[in-house]
Amino acid sequence: MTATPWCKTPSGARSLLAFLITLLLTLPAFSQTPIFPVLPFDFALFPSSTYAYADFNGDGQVDQAAPNGINAIGISFNNGANHSPTFGTIQLTCQPQSVVAADLNNDSKSDLAFSCQTPNQPAYIGVVLGNGDGTFQAASYYAVPGAASVPTLTTVDLNGDGYLDVAVLIGSSQVGVLLNQGSGKPGSLLTASLYAAPAGVSFLYISAGDFNGDGKQDIVAGNTQIAVYYGKGDGTLNTPQLTTASAPGGRPFVTGDFNRDGLADIAFLGSPAQGSATSLQVLLGDPSGKLVTGSNLPLDPSVNYSWIVPFQNTSTSNITNFALIGYVTSIALNDGSGDLSLGESYGVSTFAIAQTGSNGNTNLYFQSDVESVALVGNGNGTFQGPPTTLLGGGSGVAISADLNADGISDVLSIDSAGNLVAALGRGNGTFLVSSRSSGTGQLLVTGDFNGDGNLDAVTIFPGAVDFHGNTLSTTSLYFYRGNGGGVFQPNTTPQNLTITSALTPLVGDFNGDNKLDLILPYKAENVDPEAPQPPSGVLFLAGNGDGTFATPVSLPLPYNTIGFAADLNNDHKLDIIGGDTVSLGNGDGTFTQQPLGITGTILAVSDLNGDGKPDLVIFNNATSIGLYAGNGDGTFQTTPFYSTSAFSPQAGTTPLVAIGDVNGDGHPDLILQYLLVIAPRLQVLLGDGTGNFTPDSNNYPLGAATSSIATLARLNNTAPPPAADHALDYLYSVGGAVTSLLNQLNPGPSVPISYTSTTTLSSSTSGAAPGQQLTLTATVIGATIGATPTGSVSFVADGKILGIAPLTNGVATLAISFPAAGTFAVIANYPGDINSVASSSNPLSLAIAPVASKTVLELSFTGTGLNTEPLFYATVSGLNPTGTVTFNSGTTTLGTAPVLNGTASFTYTFLTAGNHPVTATYSGDVANLPSTSNTFGVDVPEYSITTSPISAVVKAGQSATATFTVNPSVGYTGTLKFACGPLPTGVTCTFTPASITPSSGPATTTLTITTTAPTTALLRRLAIPLQGTALASFLFLILIPRRSSKWSRSGRLIALMIAAGLISLSGCSSSSPSSSGSNTLATPAGVYNIGVNITDSTSNVQNPFFTFQVTVQ
Incomplete structure (x- = not known):
């Protein structure tokens, strides 16, 4: 069918959005010189994870196909850079969910496969074949039995016929395969074959690849767990195998050959349950069919990475890197063997796609509310975009100040653990973490609190109450002394207050003693309105000039009036303004209140009209921003001299404001950061010094919708000195990342100093056996105080990666074993981070060789004479020995037995009489050397003996008999003597005869066992x-008296x-002594094993014990 105009009859959310995009993209381009970096607009599309990208009309430009929510697929034809796209639609009979582009009929033209649903009907897979000119043939539909929805799909040739098939997710519990009919009817699909998910596993994403290298394509599906359906090559799939991957966050995974071994691999974002991503993990394909763990790159969870976009640096590169997209975008660099390291980060966000530019370099295009924005690739894994520094550990609060007095703005923040983090500006918009001092603070202010000329910091643990207003903890102040070089020394003794729920204080000299004081408001929030409310108020803490503060004094000020400190009435005494109140300072730490007379939220205080009097910037109920002139006496005009709209209906959140000269005219300008949901952005209002402002027509997109810093700063090392810098840069933060927008009116920054790092490697032992575990320890030291290297270390032996371990306080450890013997040169490679350049350790030589083993032979017997069966026990000691033991008698091999748990056992019957020397020889294995046991002689006499019966049951006093029959071999002339071993009480033993000489044939003797009864x-x-x-x-x-006749x-x-x-x-009873026989004790009831010894006169060898069992009742 022909693509028809899409924006004529918009209905539904997607069509409305497309309509707005169309209007905005058709606006003429602005020619005003940008003040801050403007990301290029040369890809007139709208990137999304549910869209498809291909050249549908054959003009060489990448076009876009998107479900539009109105029973149609919308097509955006890319008309090239700085040109608006042309829109069209493909009408459908159902509502599309997801769409992919592929050549399904092998005509070298891009087609579309899509999933769609209709109320109360099964879900469908649809196909529209492209004509190559932007038009498409009528859609074909294929019902998926039992499926209410098909959230996503992919194309892959599962039966090797050269035509792409379609694999889909059916709900979250099944994988479906619709085979292409191929040459007979190309592009048409067969009925879906369904494959269940493993028990308890749900799916959200699907992909494909050859993960075991058998030349057959496989399917991988996952969500919080990942499973592989290995293909049989005929279009069917094997039972799914769960991988070791666990990604409770349920984020998308990507597939590809990431270590260039020809097998498909999987990359995914690992995270704790319901938490932010903490690592980028790789599962490597393996011929065994079991995916093996590859690189594990630690990530800062505060950045909230949610998407992985694989890309190659150029159109000719075969190394896959990853763009990790969260609040900012970070690049994970691949060394070609699958070893990952964190590269540079940039202040852009939202979903992105990778496309090759006209110069062959890969660019990244990001979704925006009005247009896509680009990070233009340099072809080496870096991009042209706003530089972002990851401070590590997250951050709830941050401020900017020149911590080391070098004229470049620095950053001071508190990470999620409460530690104070200092990061020094490097002069190119990036920062170097110079110290991380332990603490528990949540609020932060800075100033020279001890009067030594260096900036210090005070952090505040605010304390907390529960929902019912009960105090859980109280407020504490922590002083950190700055050394003027970006390092802060904490004071181990906090100043504890009796209040709770403190808010950010104001800093200034409020009592005129030239020492910095604090004005500290406090107010508990989120307390049950029906419960008694905890007290609120304001404290004045006079500074002592040594980093401590005097006993707090309560001020009669409402907590919500503490907003800004400034001299509002020109009396050289600091005043306070906030809420609807002006509190004029008396210079002694007390204040006189008066009403402000203006409603709204005060965003900033500064002279904006050039009259030398502080003015106000006020946010008026989310509708407009007004500038109100100060009268110089602490009062203000109630009518704004300038106002601007709130920029967007979405900007309901209070914007952030920065004031300073950004265009070099010497007049203050107004920079508003709007926290839009879809795409936060910056609006620049250029001031003329008299109160008039002109909006900058450029669009300055930002990376995320929240920020704790929004300030102008000097970040460029080539800009004029601070006092003369009238083209200030912009700095903002989100989570644990800070992003710089360098002013384009200044020269580009010079390359900052590269800080070296040093990596050393040690091992828990200098040698080990194959398979024996040892621990490698890499220690990485940065070049600056406090700049502890972060990231990971890879351990390499002879060019092969042994493993990758994260750095913790500059140390990475890896438990490893070598499968084979040899001498290995191990190197620890540190890829560098934002503070330190890469470094490698010196090679560490490890000798891997088998250990000596020891074999000890023992034996026991069953049977006697020629029937003797020795049971040999060979005990092998070493390093978990495996393999076999061979039992030999002289040069004759008796047999072999496997070593199980360090022991091999073997039974053998000797068929000839005589002495047989036996040894056990252990074969050895990769971890243990061979060894041979001691020699154990086994004497086999020239006869055999049988016993009948072998047991008897008698009553006490009875006897039992057994016949021992001796069968001699030819020529035996010896005499055998029979005797019993130790006997139980009341038992006698006799042999009749006591010895026999079986020289002429079998001979017998009778054993009589007599028990004793009571007498x-x-x-x-x-x-x-x-x-x-x-x-x-x-x-x-x-x-006895006779009392009764009876x-x-x-x-x-x-x-x-x-x-x-x-x-x-x-x-x-006789009084005379009894005979000895009359005193014999009776045999107690019980079971008795009576041993029989047999001695051979020819060798004087005592044969193994026979046992005759007697049960006495």
Whole structure:
């Protein structure tokens, strides 16, 4: 179909945006000389992650295809630099979600594949084939069964027929493949084949590549986890394999050959759960089918990197670098082998695409609200754009001042850990971190608080309350003494206050003693309005001139009146203005209040109309900015002498203001930084010195929507001295990054001094065995005090990267092992950072060789005689030995066994009698040298012995027998003697006969095991104590009174019978000594293993123990 004009009937968000872009891009170009860098506009498109880019009309320009939300795809035809694009549409029957450009029918013309959805119907994949002239054929649609949405798709040849197929995500839990019908019907797709995601894994992004080098394309999908579907080469996919990647932030990944080994790799932003990215990580493709961990580049999470854009420096380069886009854009440089280092950063943001310029260098084009802006590439991994310095550690507050009195503005900030960070300006818009002093502050002011002529710092921990207004912590002040060189020494003793929830104080001499004081407001916020409100107010802290402050004095001022300090009535005493109140200073630390009479937020105080009296810049309810003239007595005109609109309906956030001369005419100008959501920007109002201002027509885009610094500064080392510099530069910050906009009216800066670094390398040991872990330690020292090098260090041996480790306080450690023996020269490479240039260590020689092993042989026996089966145990010591042990008897190999957990066991039956010397030889492995054990002699007699039975069950007093049969070999003439080992209580053992001579054939002997039962002698011994009892009973019966005839007849009779029995029993006992046999103890019940020793008279060798088991019941 023919692309029709898109902007005639706009409807929906995308079409409205496109309409606005069209109007803005058709405006004539401004010719006013830019004051600050203006990023080139030579790519009239609107970069987005859901758009497609290709030359659709054959004019050599990259065009854009975008879902527009109105059942159509919008086409933007690029008409070249400084020319507005031509718009058109491709009408569809469904609402497109995502679109990719590819040649699907192999006619060398760009086509489009897209996903789309229709309410209450399955999602579709659509194809429109391009005609090469900007027109397209009618769309074809292919339903995806069971899919409510297809968020993203990619094209790849999965069956090797030379035609691109389409792979899609179906919802977040499936991957779908729609094969191209190829030569039979090119560009037409077959029914989707579906592949489930691993259990518990959801997908948001999809890509493709050959990750195992088998020549078959694979699919990779992921979100918080990444899985690879290895292709079979016939259009089908294997079961997905989860990688080791974990990216809880759920950011996009990219694929490509990042180490130039011919295999596809994956790069992604690693982060903690729901946190900002902390690293750029690479998974390298591997023939094993298991992706291996590659480079891991640490990142500052405060920059909030969200996008990765891979690019090559030039059209002929094959090395892939990465543009990391967050609040600013940082370049990750690749050394060609996959080792990454952080390069320069630039003050641009939002999504970007990489395109080759007319000179062959790669440019980066960034999304903006009115046009794309470009970072023009230099062809070496650097770009022409606003330089940005990453201070590290994030920053919630920052100020600019000349910390070392060299005439170049510096930066002082507090990082996210509360540390005070000083960064010295280098004269080219970049900064060198000169010190990082520990602390816990959150608010920051600077000044010479101890009177030594050097700038100091005071940080403030504000304290906090909970939602109910209860105090959790109170306010503390921390003094840092500056040395005049950018280094600050903290005072370990804070000044603690009784208030909480302090706000940023004002600094000045408010009591006229030439010492800097503080005016400190405090007010708790985010407290339940129904709860009692914590107190608020203002404290005056008089400076003592030594970095400490006097006991605070409460001032009768509302907390919200503390905005700016200036001499408003020309009495040479500092006054305060804020909110709707003017507080005129009395010169003694007290103030007299009067109403301001103007509503709005005060943004700045300065003389803007040239009458020598301070004027006000006020933001009026997000509608306009007004300039109000001061009367010189602390009062102000209530009607502005100049006003400007709030620049954009989106600028609801209070803008930031800077005042100074930027165009070299000697008059103050007004610079407004608007914190727009889509694209923050700078508006410059050029003052004529009388109160009139002319807007600068140039567009100065900024990198991010938040800022803690917005100030004019002297950043250029070739600019006139500070007092004569009437073309000031602009400095702003976001997170842990500061960006400089150098004034274009000054000469370009000279190259700053390169600060060297020194890298040294050490190892936990000078040598190790293959596979044995050792630790490499690289120490990197910067050239300046406090400039601790940051980033990472790569460890290289003979040109191969062993690993990459992050620097922590200038030290990087890597645990590593070498798989093979050899001598390796290891070097630690530090790629440099914003403060220090690259450096490498001297080579460190490591000798990797196997360690000595030791093999010890032991054995036990099963069976006897010719049936003896020695069980050999070879214990191998060394470094986790593996491999095999070979058991030899002389020159005969008995067998081999694997070494498992340091032991190899082996059983062997000797078939010939005699002495057999046995040794165990360990084969060795990559980490252990071979070794041979001691010799162990095994004597095998010339006979065999069998036993039947091998166990018996008897009652105490019974006997058990077993027959031992000796089978001699031919010519054996010896005698075998049989004897039992130690016997249990009450057990006897006899052999009948006790020895045998089996010279003429098998011979037997019988073993008799006899147990002992309880005897009558035992009963007699038990009866002796009853004799006295019996006699006493008899006398009792004779002498007892006869009280009852009944008892007399029956009871006496029974008692006499019992007594007679006892006497009879006791009488059976003899008073003479008993025989020894009558004292034998009974065999207790139990299970007994009775050992049998067999001695051979011919060799006097005692054979292994036989065991006969007897169970006594």
